[in-house]
Amino acid sequence: xxxxxxxxxxxLEREIRQQPEVIARLIAQPQFAQVAAALRAADPRYIVxxxxxxxxxxxxxxxxxxxxxxxxxxxxxxxxxxxxYQSPPRYRNAAVIGVSQSxxxxxxxxxxxxxxxxxxxxxxITNAPDSPMAQQADYxxxxxxGLERSIAATKTYTAQLxxxxxxTAHLAENSGLxxxxxxxxxxxxxxxxxxxxxxxxxxxxxxxSHCVVLGRGYNYATAFEIALKIKELTYVIAExxxxxxxxxxxxAMIEEDFPVIAIMPDGAALPDMLALVRDxxxxxADLTVISANRTALEAAHLPVPMPQGVPEWLSPxxxxxxxxxxxxxxxxxxxNALDAPRSLTKITQTR
Amino acid sequence: xxxxxxxxxxxLEREIRQQPEVIARLIAQPQFAQVAAALRAADPRYIVxxxxxxxxxxxxxxxxxxxxxxxxxxxxxxxxxxxxYQSPPRYRNAAVIGVSQSxxxxxxxxxxxxxxxxxxxxxxITNAPDSPMAQQADYxxxxxxGLERSIAATKTYTAQLxxxxxxTAHLAENSGLxxxxxxxxxxxxxxxxxxxxxxxxxxxxxxxSHCVVLGRGYNYATAFEIALKIKELTYVIAExxxxxxxxxxxxAMIEEDFPVIAIMPDGAALPDMLALVRDxxxxxADLTVISANRTALEAAHLPVPMPQGVPEWLSPxxxxxxxxxxxxxxxxxxxNALDAPRSLTKITQTR
Numbered sequence: 001x002x003x004x005x006x007x008x009x010x011x012l013e014r015e016i017r018q019q020p021e022v023i024a025r026l027i028a029q030p031q032f033a034q035v036a037a038a039l040r041a042a043d044p045r046y047i048v049x050x051x052x053x054x055x056x057x058x059x060x061x062x063x064x065x066x067x068x069x070x071x072x073x074x075x076x077x078x079x080x081x082x083x084x085y086q087s088p089p090r091y092r093n094a095a096v097i098g099v100s101q102s103x104x105x106x107x108x109x110x111x112x113x114x115x116x117x118x119x120x121x122x123x124x125i126t127n128a129p130d131s132p133m134a135q136q137a138d139y140x141x142x143x144x145x146g147l148e149r150s151i152a153a154t155k156t157y158t159a160q161l162x163x164x165x166x167x168t169a170h171l172a173e174n175s176g177l178x179x180x181x182x183x184x185x186x187x188x189x190x191x192x193x194x195x196x197x198x199x200x201x202x203x204x205x206x207x208x209s210h211c212v213v214l215g216r217g218y219n220y221a222t223a224f225e226i227a228l229k230i231k232e233l234t235y236v237i238a239e240x241x242x243x244x245x246x247x248x249x250x251x252a253m254i255e256e257d258f259p260v261i262a263i264m265p266d267g268a269a270l271p272d273m274l275a276l277v278r279d280x281x282x283x284x285a286d287l288t289v290i291s292a293n294r295t296a297l298e299a300a301h302l303p304v305p306m307p308q309g310v311p312e313w314l315s316p317x318x319x320x321x322x323x324x325x326x327x328x329x330x331x332x333x334x335x336n337a338l339d340a341p342r343s344l345t346k347i348t349q350t351r
Numbered sequence: 352x353x354x355x356x357x358x359x360x361x362x363l364e365r366e367i368r369q370q371p372e373v374i375a376r377l378i379a380q381p382q383f384a385q386v387a388a389a390l391r392a393a394d395p396r397y398i399v400x401x402x403x404x405x406x407x408x409x410x411x412x413x414x415x416x417x418x419x420x421x422x423x424x425x426x427x428x429x430x431x432x433x434x435x436y437q438s439p440p441r442y443r444n445a446a447v448i449g450v451s452q453s454x455x456x457x458x459x460x461x462x463x464x465x466x467x468x469x470x471x472x473x474x475x476i477t478n479a480p481d482s483p484m485a486q487q488a489d490y491x492x493x494x495x496x497g498l499e500r501s502i503a504a505t506k507t508y509t510a511q512l513x514x515x516x517x518x519t520a521h522l523a524e525n526s527g528l529x530x531x532x533x534x535x536x537x538x539x540x541x542x543x544x545x546x547x548x549x550x551x552x553x554x555x556x557x558x559x560s561h562c563v564v565l566g567r568g569y570n571y572a573t574a575f576e577i578a579l580k581i582k583e584l585t586y587v588i589a590e591x592x593x594x595x596x597x598x599x600x601x602x603a604m605i606e607e608d609f610p611v612i613a614i615m616p617d618g619a620a621l622p623d624m625l626a627l628v629r630d631x632x633x634x635x636a637d638l639t640v641i642s643a644n645r646t647a648l649e650a651a652h653l654p655v656p657m658p659q660g661v662p663e664w665l666s667p668x669x670x671x672x673x674x675x676x677x678x679x680x681x682x683x684x685x686x687n688a689l690d691a692p693r694s695l696t697k698i699t700q701t702r
Contacts, residue, residue, distance in 0.1 A: 045396050045443045046426060053599030066440075067432040073440040075397060075426035080568050080595065081418040084619040089417075089424040092396045093444060107595065152600075210561050210588045217431050232600040237561045239590050244431065244458065244701035248404030249503075249583040252692045268435040272702070283694075341603045343634075350595035351623070 007199065007328055010338040012150040012233075016324050017192060022145045022155045023162050023317070024185040032163075035123060035139045036170035042121040044095040050077035050111040051099040052350060054153040054225060058099055058125075058160035061221035061316050065168045069177070069313070079107035083351045088114035095121040101148060101156040102347045103131025110351075112136050125163050127156050141167070150339045151346050152232045154324050157225060158188070161317045180311045187314070190307035191321040198322070201302055202329035210237040211259035213323075214246060214276065217269035222316045226261060226323030232341050233331035243269075243276040256284040261326075262300075263319050264291035267312025274299075290322045358550065358679055361689040363501040363584075367675050368543060373496045373506045374513050374668070375536040383514075386474060386490045387521035393472040395446040401428035401462040402450040403701060405504040405576060409450055409476075409511035412572035412667050416519045420528070420664070430458035434702040439465035446472040452499060452507040453698045454482025461702075463487050476514050478507050492518070501690045502697050503583045505675050508576060509539070512668045531662045538665070541658035542672040549673070552653055553680035561588040562610035564674075565597060565627065568620035573667045577612065577674030583692050584682035594620075594627040607635040612677075613651075614670050615642035618663025625650075641673045 007013045047066055049059035056076070063074040077096075082088045088111075096115035098108045103126030112122050113136060124137035127145050134140040143159040162184065169177035211230065215223030223240040230238035238261075241250055254260075260280055264273045270293060277299050281287060289300035292310065297303035304322045306315075331338055358364045398417055400410035407427070414425040428447075433439040439462075447466035449459045454477030463473050463484060475488035478496050485491040494510040513535065520528035562581065566574030574591040581589035589612075592601055605611075611631055615624045621644060628650050632638060640651035643661065648654035655673050657666075682689055 045445070046424075048424060052596060056596070056599075063429055064432060064436075067429060068436045068438040071438065071441040073397075073399060073426050073428075073442065073445065075424050077424075078414055078418060078571070080571075080593070080620070081415060084568050084623070085415075085419045087419040087422065090422040091424065094396070094424065212588075217435050220429070220431075228600050232603050235604050235606070237588055237590060237604060239588060242431070245403060245407070247701055248407075248699050249579050249695065251694045252583050253586050253588060254694065255586070269431070272435070343602045343605065344600065348599050350598055 007332050007338065012152060012154065012328055012338045015148060015150050015155045016321065016328065018146065019155050019158050019321060020185040020189040022159055023188060025144050026159055026162050027166060027181050027184065029144065031141060032166045032170050035141060036167060038121060038139060039095055039171060042095055044121065045093040046073040046075060048075050048077050048091060048094050048096040048115070049099065050079055050096065050108045052105055052108065053348065054157045054228060055099040055101060055160060057221045057225040057228065058157060058164065060224060061161050061218065062164040064218045065164055065313065069168050069172045077111050079111050082110045082114050083107045091115045091118050091120040095123065097123045097125065098133050098137065099125045099160055100133055101127050101153055103128040103133040104347050105133070106349050107351050109133050109136060125160060127159070151341055151344050152229055158317050158320065165314060165317070180314055184314055184317060187307050187310050187318045188321055191318045194304055194322055195325050198304070198325045198329045202326070202333045204302065205330045206333050208236055208259050211261055213238055213240045213261045214243055214273070215263035216243045216273055218312055218316050219263045219265060219269065219319060222263045222320050222323065225320050226263065226327070229324055229327035230330070232344065233327045233336060233338065234334055235336065243272050246276065254280060254283050254285050258285045260285045261288045262290070264289055264293060264296045265306065265310060265312055265315035265319055266293055267315065290319050358683050358689065363503060363505065363679055363689045366499060366501050367505045367672065367679065369497065370506050370509050370672060371536040371540040373510055374539060376495050377510055377513050378517060378532050378535065380495065382492060383517045383521050386492060387518060389472060389490060390446055390522060393446055395472065396444040397424040397426060399426050399428050399442060399445050399447040399466070400450065401430055401447065401459045403456055403459065404699065405508045405579060406450040406452060406511060408572045408576040408579065409508060409515065411575060412512050412569065413515040415569045416515055416664065420519050420523045428462050430462050433461045433465050434458045442466045442469050442471040446474065448474045448476065449484050449488065450476045450511055451484055452478050452504055454479040454484040455698050456484065457700050458702050460484050460487060476511060478510070502692055502695050503580055509668050509671065516665060516668070531665055535665055535668060538658050538661050538669045539672055542669045545655055545673055546676050549655070549676045549680045553677070553684045555653065556681045557684050559587055559610050562612055564589055564591045564612045565594055565624070566614035567594045567624055569663055570614045570616060570620065570667050570670060573614045573671050573674065576671050577614065577678070580675055580678035581681070583695065584678045584687060584689065585685055586687065587681070594623050597627065605631060605634050605636050609636045611636045612639045613641070615640055615644060615647045616657065616661060616663055616666035616670055617644055618666065641670050
């Protein structure tokens with residue numbers, strides 16, 4: 001293998017490995033209490049989240065966090081309503097949060113501007129305090145992840161999730177949630193220990209041309225993000241689904257040896273995922289299972305064990321690490337450039 | 352070919368052909384004015400839409416309709432927040448609309464129940480007036496589509512879109528929108544005339560194993576629905592994207608001969624779609640283009656011309672017909688059962 005294509009020489013692997021320290025740094029930031037206080041004072045009826053790409057997957061996670069812990073409904077913005085149709089919705093009694101690693105997403109910025117012009121509370125979550133989004137919003141939550149140089153987002157994605165989790169803990173004023181958060185860097189460090197297993201087994205995916213990635217509830221977001229990493233890095237078609245949506249039609253695609261990656265942390269979504277995986281096993285699908293649950297792992301052709309004891313609400317920040325490593329090692333096996341996938345640039349401008 | 356697999360003998364084709372009359376019947380219904388009045392009186396800050404499968408794609412269309420014509424933000428519900436996590440969000444100042452062909456979706460019904468218990472206005476859109484959802488909601492909008500016997504939804508999908516369009520026209524009190532709606536059955540009838548072309552050319556997809564389906568703005572929903580029809584009927588992996596999201600990572604998958612289906616009606620989303628299609632053409636992707644625009648059609652390996660003069664806001668109800676026919680004929684070429692795809696049932700229960 002060309003040295004440049006070795007995972008160990010890639011910026012991507014380095015950034016994946018930085019995640020425990022990035023998250024530890026983020027949860028020590030004092031800014032979240034202040035933003036939570038502003039949100040509490042605004043008492044929004046619902047939250048609008050605007051984002052693209054990986055940041056949109058972080059927004060998907062926030063929909064579950066805010067719904068389950070805070071009873072707050074979340075609308076994922078369709079930015080083109082503002083940018084293409086010039087008809088920004090009325091954000092009465094809403095708070096609007098824009099998410100972007102670079103803080104430069106033009107369409108997301110437009111949503112923040114529309115909301116501000118209407119007097120709605122606006123918050124930006126970015127890794128770039130000098131960026132237009134950070135400057136535009138009433139409040140900026142900085143990710144402090146350090147410069148992300150690899151095109152595929154990894155540490156800024158988990159930092160975005162952790163930022164939403166921290167904001168939730170502050171809004172819920174629940175000390176149990178803070179206890180959970182303090183254990184998060186260690187959980188991520190344990191998840192990284194699976195790397196040698198994935199490096200050794202990634203060759204089995206050498207000729208994979210497509211797969212589906214399944215997750216549910218909190219880990220619906222993880223299915224989307226792992227599928228995105230696989231597409232970006234391995235160029236393999238990877239379709240994300242919730243186990244519920246999957247039964248509404250797409251299940252018809254499954255035949256013998258169809259590759260399925262299932263994200264199955266312990267928690268409320270596990271029984272439904274187990275039922276689906278049992279069904280897929282009977283249809284002789286090829287199963288990769290990311291889980292701490294023994295029954296789930298035993299059903300897999302490639303079991304990817306995760307650390308024990310991760311609370312379900314934080315499991316997306318741990319489980320995605322396995323998917324990042326899986327995508328990295330499949331890309332290496334396929335001989336793809338790891339830090340700069342074809343056709344992509346770090347900052348994508350869309351309107 | 353086995354007679355049972357002939358498109359002309361299928362219930363599916365019959366139901367696709369019924370669409371002009373189904374839509375003509377629906378737009379003559381008086382019930383929409385009353386529901387619009389109730390919604391206007393409630394003056395919701397935002398709308399929550401709950402649905403699964405094809406109905407969820409109809410909800411995606413409604414997000415653009417309500418946003419652009421009414422300035423009303425839309426949140427697509429995550430039903431598992433209620434069903435798996437038993438933490439229904441607080442629907443303060445919201446109106447909640449549940450959409451289901453059968454009216455029997457347990458998880459969507461639960462969202463309607465939660466909303467009603469909190470005093471929010473609830474509306475059900477179904478094809479089954481005696482169904483639990485129709486009975487539960489404050490208001491029921493019946494689709495009057497006649498029994499849908501084929502497992503793949505076609506006429507109930509376009510009827511759901513038309514129901515949202517009608518509701519929008521009543522809420523906007525805009526006579527121009529009603530003029531547009533009256534021409535809709537004729538537009539759909541013209542779109543059906545493409546059937547012989549698709550029947551003749553479908554063999555080119557005999558060995559297609561995967562594709563992406565691209566649409567934007569109003570037709571983001573169409574991309575999802577055509578991809579779903581392809582998955583259900585042809586068992587081919589079909590991934591839907593907006594042209595914007597596609598540039599944020601998935602574009603890396605595109606290589607020579609990668610099959611792309613682009614939905615490109617005239618309107619605000621066309622320039623962005625044209626730019627993307629030009630780029631994909633340079634990368635030598637295989638292009639199927641559903642459009643009335645000559646430049647768009649000329650870029651295609653398989654041009655699928657649509658009727659001229661369709662207003663963009665109604666184009667999803669016309670363009671999807673081409674996708675239904677395409678999926679039908681590819682399924683026939685592959686020798687698949689047309690009315691009862693493998694692994695699926697007409698009513699899917701998820702929680």
